Amino acid sequence: MTTIRDVARVAGVSPATVSRVVNGLVGYSTETQQRVEEAIAELNYEPDTLARGLKTKQTSVIGVLAPVVSDALASEIMSGVEAAARLHGYSVMLGRTGPSSTYAASYLRTLRTYRAAGVILISAAVTPEMRRVLGSSVPIMSVAIRDGQRFPSLAIDDEVAAYDGTRFLIGLGHRRIGLLAGDPTSVLVNKLRIRGYLRAMTEAKLTPVLESGNSLYDSAPPALGRLLSQDAGLTAVFALSDEMAAAVVNEVQRMGRRVPDDISVLGFDNTRTSQHVHPALSTIAQPLERMGELAVERLLATQDLSDGPAPRILPHRLIERGSTATFTR
Amino acid sequence: MTTIRDVARVAGVSPATVSRVVNGLVGYSTETQQRVEEAIAELNYEPDTLARGLKTKQTSVIGVLAPVVSDALASEIMSGVEAAARLHGYSVMLGRTGPSSTYAASYLRTLRTYRAAGVILISAAVTPEMRRVLGSSVPIMSVAIRDGQRFPSLAIDDEVAAYDGTRFLIGLGHRRIGLLAGDPTSVLVNKLRIRGYLRAMTEAKLTPVLESGNSLYDSAPPALGRLLSQDAGLTAVFALSDEMAAAVVNEVQRMGRRVPDDISVLGFDNTRTSQHVHPALSTIAQPLERMGELAVERLLATQDLSDGPAPRILPHRLIERGSTATFTR
DNA sequence: CGTTGTTTAGTAAACGTTTGCGTAACGTAG
DNA sequence: CTACGTTACGCAAACGTTTACTAAACAACG
Numbered sequence: 047m048t049t050i051r052d053v054a055r056v057a058g059v060s061p062a063t064v065s066r067v068v069n070g071l072v073g074y075s076t077e078t079q080q081r082v083e084e085a086i087a088e089l090n091y092e093p094d095t096l097a098r099g100l101k102t103k104q105t106s107v108i109g110v111l112a113p114v115v116s117d118a119l120a121s122e123i124m125s126g127v128e129a130a131a132r133l134h135g136y137s138v139m140l141g142r143t144g145p146s147s148t149y150a151a152s153y154l155r156t157l158r159t160y161r162a163a164g165v166i167l168i169s170a171a172v173t174p175e176m177r178r179v180l181g182s183s184v185p186i187m188s189v190a191i192r193d194g195q196r197f198p199s200l201a202i203d204d205e206v207a208a209y210d211g212t213r214f215l216i217g218l219g220h221r222r223i224g225l226l227a228g229d230p231t232s233v234l235v236n237k238l239r240i241r242g243y244l245r246a247m248t249e250a251k252l253t254p255v256l257e258s259g260n261s262l263y264d265s266a267p268p269a270l271g272r273l274l275s276q277d278a279g280l281t282a283v284f285a286l287s288d289e290m291a292a293a294v295v296n297e298v299q300r301m302g303r304r305v306p307d308d309i310s311v312l313g314f315d316n317t318r319t320s321q322h323v324h325p326a327l328s329t330i331a332q333p334l335e336r337m338g339e340l341a342v343e344r345l346l347a348t349q350d351l352s353d354g355p356a357p358r359i360l361p362h363r364l365i366e367r368g369s370t371a372t373f374t375r
Numbered sequence: 376m377t378t379i380r381d382v383a384r385v386a387g388v389s390p391a392t393v394s395r396v397v398n399g400l401v402g403y404s405t406e407t408q409q410r411v412e413e414a415i416a417e418l419n420y421e422p423d424t425l426a427r428g429l430k431t432k433q434t435s436v437i438g439v440l441a442p443v444v445s446d447a448l449a450s451e452i453m454s455g456v457e458a459a460a461r462l463h464g465y466s467v468m469l470g471r472t473g474p475s476s477t478y479a480a481s482y483l484r485t486l487r488t489y490r491a492a493g494v495i496l497i498s499a500a501v502t503p504e505m506r507r508v509l510g511s512s513v514p515i516m517s518v519a520i521r522d523g524q525r526f527p528s529l530a531i532d533d534e535v536a537a538y539d540g541t542r543f544l545i546g547l548g549h550r551r552i553g554l555l556a557g558d559p560t561s562v563l564v565n566k567l568r569i570r571g572y573l574r575a576m577t578e579a580k581l582t583p584v585l586e587s588g589n590s591l592y593d594s595a596p597p598a599l600g601r602l603l604s605q606d607a608g609l610t611a612v613f614a615l616s617d618e619m620a621a622a623v624v625n626e627v628q629r630m631g632r633r634v635p636d637d638i639s640v641l642g643f644d645n646t647r648t649s650q651h652v653h654p655a656l657s658t659i660a661q662p663l664e665r666m667g668e669l670a671v672e673r674l675l676a677t678q679d680l681s682d683g684p685a686p687r688i689l690p691h692r693l694i695e696r697g698s699t700a701t702f703t704r
Numbered sequence: 705c706g707t708t709g710t711t712t713a714g715t716a717a718a719c720g721t722t723t724g725c726g727t728a729a730c731g732t733a734g
Numbered sequence: 735c736t737a738c739g740t741t742a743c744g745c746a747a748a749c750g751t752t753t754a755c756t757a758a759a760c761a762a763c764g
């Protein structure tokens with residue numbers, strides 16, 4: 047390992063000067079800079095992150111925590127995070143928190159001892175406890191979830207998005223629209239989306255029909271069964287995740303009915319999954335990659351480290367593909 | 376931040392002693408240990424990773440590099456890596472290398488300055504150049520790819536797996552079997568798999584029919600078109616990724632033919648995608664999560680850090696779902 | 705009761721940086 | 735020519751650990 051001292055020796059300057067040119071500070075002549083740079087190149091010098099971090103109490107790591115790392119939603123957000131992080135010269139550290147933030151505190155502790163520059167929490171709320179373990183020196187924010195104005199976050203307006211989705215279906219002529227929700231007790235977004243659905247249905251004087259799965263593929267068929275046993279005449283199903291929507295599409299066809307002719311299906315999130323099914327899913331798109339990018343940008347821009355940036359709402363967008371159609375009579 | 380000195384003061388011992396108990400070394404009495412532990416608990420002390428790493432020249436980070444982080448295959452391997460890493464007290468650092476390892480060297484440099492304990496490369500080979508930038512202190516290995524016996528890796532036997540898949544289709548009665556490959560020029564596994572397919576076909580005196588996509592969903596429909604224009608009477612398609620297989624299933628149905636009645640479809644990898652389509656894909660399963668876990672275990676067990684563990688081949692498994700059926704006449 | 709061995713503990717020197725402080729050198733103004 | 739401001743740079747002290755080395759304390763043994 048070549049150190050700053052080696053470079054200093056070769057360049058005929060002090061380590062302090064090398065440090066200054068490496069960090070682009072002031073206080074050296076152009077020719078000194080050149081000598082130092084040559085020495086750096088010659089020795090293939092690379093500053094030691096650990097020593098630097100120890101001294102400056104900051105490293106270029108950004109933590110990303112997701113309930114489960116292999117799911118499509120989290121993956122796409124992480125992808126955006128990675129891109130933005132690399133762009134700004136940061137590294138990303140990955141952690142799985144488990145469905146109910148079980149491991150979150152432990153990861154956060156680790157991240158703190160690494161003196162991370164910030165942490166991004168996917169699909170989970172920042173609890174006061176989390177804030178506490180992080181201390182005041184590392185900002186944290188949530189992505190793809192929000193809870194009023196209480197903590198720093200980046201998300202779409204889930205309530206309005208679900209409202210819009212429901213309105214879209216109504217606009218298509220559907221009257222008997224079932225909602226296939228995720229688990230509303232544990233996942234906040236589901237509560238908001240359900241509220242949006244209910245509002246749209248109520249405003250249109252339609253009867254809500256609602257069942258919950260757990261957002262994953264396998265939970266959808268049974269939930270769809272329950273939905274249909276509540277109202278066998280449903281002409282549209284709004285599923286609150288693309289995986290469930292995909293399952294609905296497949297299940298409906300398996301039952302011998304057609305999508306979208308007999309039943310329209312609307313998904314949520316616009317993950318890759320929405321294209322993996324035929325017909326491809328109409329869905330409410332969240333700008334997932336963009337959210338990841340924005341999250342790191344806002345984190346890095348945060349000045350008052352103690353409580354991060356204010357909540358921000360991103361636009362959602364309805365994408366119409368083949369799984370929805372107008373219903374006439 | 377509370378330091379080891381604070382703990383020492385409170386416990387009435389020297390920092391050295393605190394360090395010893397924290398690291399579970401020898402050289403202190405049971406009562407000293409207790410006093411130290413109390414002090415630690417009282418002050419909520421947590422050793423500074425950076426200082427420790429600086430001194431010991433090792434940190435508990437494991438790097439994971441994938442061509443693209445949001446794809447299903449990489450996600451599932453990463454999930455296994457994360458699990459095993461957490462189990463052993465390691466953290467994982469994530470990086471995207473781009474399709475042809477473009478950013479790999481840069482990430483590896485970073486990982487080295489972090490004094491990572493090891494790095495795992497997904498779907499890419501370890502090049503001598505990579506080894507060089509890592510130096511001799513950080514082991515590296517590949518997962519889900521292999522190239523003879525040349526570098527440390529963990530993978531299934533792709534050639535045999537493709538051979539088995541093809542044999543399976545032949546065993547079902549199919550004679551006109553098309554192969555939908557990924558890009559064989561850039562991705563090594565594709566070469567091996569193609570070889571396996573060709574061997575099975577040749578042995579059975581059947582005519583190979585082969586086209587390439589890029590492993591992603593969108594590349595499949597056109598490639599399927601080309602396949603069919605080579606032989607319109609194909610009764611089975613073996614796609615070398617689940618995404619392409621899913622696309623084939625959907626495309627075939629869109630063309631008004633049935634899966635598996637008219638055309639059987641066999642996928643590869645057994646990612647989540649294989650279940651997102653209807654009928655669900657028969658596919659060759661790679662033990663992805665397990666591969667991730669094993670990768671970290673072998674990395675951590677590596678003694679001779681300079682060249683990592685020897686290659687190892689994991690068993691693949693054919694999973695039969697609804698997308699394949701026997702063909703009679 | 706000396707000698708020796710073992711256990712427990714402390715001292716201090718690193719690890720590779722950054723940065724406050726000090727100073728030499730130089731130019732400019734009076 | 736003196737005084738002073740500015741710039742370029744070096745010295746050395748941190749940052750929070752780990753770990754060789756040393757020493758005290760104690761037990762065991764002849």
